[in-house]
C-alpha cells in the first residue's frame with residue numbers, strides 16, 4: 001500500500017508525450033483477460049518517452065514492469081504495484097537490405113505478415129502467435145521448428161539510465177525458452193531480424209496453415225496464455241501428453257478450466273480470476289508430480305502482487 005501511494009505521488013514528475021494512466025485494469029492488456037489494476041500505466045510514444053520513464057524509475061527506486069502483448073503472463077487479481085510500461089507504440093518497421101528493423105512493441109504476427117506481403121520470410125513461423133516482437137525475443141518464442149533466436153541479428157536495448165546499446169546474440173546466451181534478457185535489467189527496444197527472400201504466395205500458404213493448426217487446437221476459442229507449462233520434453237513426452245494421461249482435460253476451478261482441446265492450456269471460461277487459474281495450474285502440477293514424479297515448470301509468468 002505504501003508503495004502504491006509513493007508511486008502515485010511521484011507521478012507528477014513524469015513528463016512524456018504518450019499516455020499515463022492510474023489504476024489501469026490489467027485484464028484489458030492480457031490474453032487471459034484477468035488481472036487487477038496497475039498503479040501507474042504508461043504508454044511511451046517513442047524511445048525518448050521510454051528513456052524518461054526508465055530514468056524516473058531509476059531515480060525513484062521503482063522496478064517497472066515491461067508489458068508486451070500480455071500473452072505469457074498471469075497478473076494477480078490485486079494488480080501491479082508500481083509502474084507498467086506498455087510497449088505497443090514502439091512499433092516502427094522497415095527493411096534494410098535483408099534485415100528487418102522492428103520496434104519491440106509491434107505484434108510479432110503483424111510483423112510476419114508485413115514481411116510476407118513484401119516477399120520476405122524470417123518471422124513467418126511466428127505468424128498468428130499472440131504477443132509482441134520484444135516479448136517473443138524475451139521468451140525466445142518457438143513454434144513449428146523455429147525459434148526467434150535463430151533469426152535474431154541484434155537487439156537495441158535500453159538500460160535503466162535511459163542509454164541504449166546494441167546487443168549481438170551469442171549462442172551460449174539462448175536456450176529452450178531462455179534469453180539473456182530474463183536475467184538482465186534491459187528493455188528490448190528495436191530488433192534486427194534476418195530475412196530470406198521467398199515466394200509470397202507459397203509463404204502465405206504456409207502461414208495460413210500455421211493459423212489453421214492453431215485454430216484446430218482451440219488457441220483462439222477462449223482467453224488463455226498458451227502453454228501453461230514448459231514443454232522441453234525432458235520427461236520423454238510433451239507436458240500436454242503427460243497431463244492428458246491423467247485425464248485432466250475439462251478440469252475446472254471457478255472460471256478456469258483445463259482446455260478440452262489441449263491439456264497444457266488453461267482457459268478463462270468467462271469469469272475466471274487470476275487466483276482460479278493459478279490454483280488450477282498448481283493442482284495440475286501436483287497431480288503430475290504425485291502420479292509420475294515429474295516437476296512441471298511454469299512457462300506463464302506470475303506478475304504483480306500475489
Ligand SMILES: Cc1cc2nc3c(=O)[nH]c(=O)nc-3n(C[C@H](O)[C@H](O)[C@H](O)COP(=O)(O)OP(=O)(O)OC[C@H]3O[C@@H](n4cnc5c(N)ncnc54)[C@H](O)[C@@H]3O)c2cc1C
Nearest residue numbers: 068069070071072131132134135136141142143188225226
Ligand atoms: C493462444 C496462444 C498461443 C501461444 N503459442 C505460443 C507458441 O507457439 N510458442 C511460444 O513460444 N509461445 C506461445 N504463446 C505464449 C506467448 O505468445 C509468447 O510467450 C510471446 O512471446 C509473449 O510475448 P508478449 O509480448 O505477449 O510478452 P508479455 O506476456 O507481455 O511479457 C512476457 C515477458 O517478456 C517481458 N517483455 C515483453 N516485452 C519486453 C521488452 N520489449 N523488453 C523487455 N522485456 C519485455 C515482460 O516483462 C515479461 O516478463 C502463446 C500464447 C497464446 C495466448
